[in-house]
Amino acid sequence: MVSKKTADSKEVDVFDLQAVEGVGKATEEKLNAAGITSVLDLAAATPRELVEIGLSAEKAEELCLKARLLLIESGFLDKEFVPATEVLERRKSMQRVTTGSSALDSMLGGGVETQAITELIGEYGCGKTQICHTLCVTTQLPRQQGGLEGTAIYIDTEATFRPERISQIAEGRGLDPQKVLENVIFASVYNSSHLQLTVKELGRYIEKYKARLVVVDSIISHFRAEYVGRGTLAERQQRLNDLLHRLLRTAQMHNVAVVVTNQVQANPDQFFGDPNKPSGGHVLAHSSTYRIFIRRAANNTRLARIIDSPYHPPTAEAYFKITEKGVEDLQEGKQ
Numbered sequence: 325m326v327s328k329k330t331a332d333s334k335e336v337d338v339f340d341l342q343a344v345e346g347v348g349k350a351t352e353e354k355l356n357a358a359g360i361t362s363v364l365d366l367a368a369a370t371p372r373e374l375v376e377i378g379l380s381a382e383k384a385e386e387l388c389l390k391a392r393l394l395l396i397e398s399g400f401l402d403k404e405f406v407p408a409t410e411v412l413e414r415r416k417s418m419q420r421v422t423t424g425s426s427a428l429d430s431m432l433g434g435g436v437e438t439q440a441i442t443e444l445i446g447e448y449g450c451g452k453t454q455i456c457h458t459l460c461v462t463t464q465l466p467r468q469q470g471g472l473e474g475t476a477i478y479i480d481t482e483a484t485f486r487p488e489r490i491s492q493i494a495e496g497r498g499l500d501p502q503k504v505l506e507n508v509i510f511a512s513v514y515n516s517s518h519l520q521l522t523v524k525e526l527g528r529y530i531e532k533y534k535a536r537l538v539v540v541d542s543i544i545s546h547f548r549a550e551y552v553g554r555g556t557l558a559e560r561q562q563r564l565n566d567l568l569h570r571l572l573r574t575a576q577m578h579n580v581a582v583v584v585t586n587q588v589q590a591n592p593d594q595f596f597g598d599p600n601k602p603s604g605g606h607v608l609a610h611s612s613t614y615r616i617f618i619r620r621a622a623n624n625t626r627l628a629r630i631i632d633s634p635y636h637p638p639t640a641e642a643y644f645k646i647t648e649k650g651v652e653d654l655q656e657g658k659q
């Protein structure tokens with residue numbers, strides 16, 4: 325968790341909802357029933373959610389705000405308005421995890437960042453799930469080997485998670501497969517509401533399992549399957565937006581790396597260049613901190629390109645390959 329505790333920080337039990345002024349026994353029970361069990365959960369909730377469980381709009385606004393203020397006072401959250409020097413300081417607690425390929429890591433400025441959402445986009449078979457599996461292993465490595473010394477949470481929507489593959493990657497990297505598997509916490513989600521609920525409760529699991537990586541493979545598939553036709557687009561985008569914002573807040577609050585995968589869809593209007601574009605429209609484009617486009621290249625290699633990032637050049641690209649060790653450098657040829 326990103327903790328900014330100072331000498332004058334207020335001592336607060338962030339797992340005790342009643343520490344928030346205005347939360348009594350009855351309100352706590354209502355919140356618990358909605359999966360909000362800590363001050364952290366309440367601070368990450370939206371007032372709209374609290375209205376849905378029967379709180380008045382004023383009370384909902386007030387509680388979310390008070391929870392946030394309490395976290396700021398106790399040093400768990402940063403102040404809302406801060407000088408840029410402090411933002412820089414905050415980013416110093418950001419860490420990076422290796423993808424397994426040094427070429428891909430350098431394209432990313434040193435690996436996949438915590439406190440951010442990294443979106444892997446590409447056609448079937450391009451290697452998105454393979455990167456996610458590899459990251460579950462590398463996250464567990466010591467810091468000096470490019471890891472985050474933590475566990476990984478894997479949220480699977482496509483039934484493509486393979487513990488055998490995690491084992492193989494771990495073994496290929498000289499690690500104890502059994503230990504590595506124990507540190508990958510898996511959840512399968514069956515529809516978009518289930519995904520929303522799981523993401524809502526994520527903070528609690530991140531703390532419980534000391535996770536440093538959260539994978540959502542894929543972020544879009546349930547939404548695409550459930551919302552068919554133009555008339556449903558607005559609602560779909562609204563829900564996707566909520567989900568991504570919550571994921572980003574979770575990434576920032578708990579200093580974890582969030583990696584989501586996304587499919588591409590054919591764009592028949594495109595006459596030049598790649599006729600495929602990422603699914604999810606503007607919502608995903610605006611919520612992901614980093615968007616990485618992956619495609620198959622010659623000789624069974626893969627080419628990754630950053631298509632959206634606050635500070636990486638848009639032309640940054642890297643070649644890598646997928647082997648029994650997971651993601652690896654090409655060894656020879658272009659990097």
Ligand SMILES: Nc1ncnc2c1ncn2[C@@H]1O[C@H](COP(=O)(O)OP(=O)(O)OP(=O)(O)O)[C@@H](O)[C@H]1O
Pocket residue numbers: 446447448449450451452453454455482484587646647648
């Ligand atoms: N053990 C392995 N050794 C080498 N390559 C492998 C291994 N396992 C998988 N691959 C490669 O990874 C590819 C599958 O990639 P992956 O499942 O990550 O695709 P994806 O981008 O997630 O696709 P989708 O959109 O269908 O989910 C296979 O086609 C194969 O080339």
Ligand SMILES: [Mg+2]
Pocket residue numbers: 452453454482484541
């Ligand atoms: Mg996949």
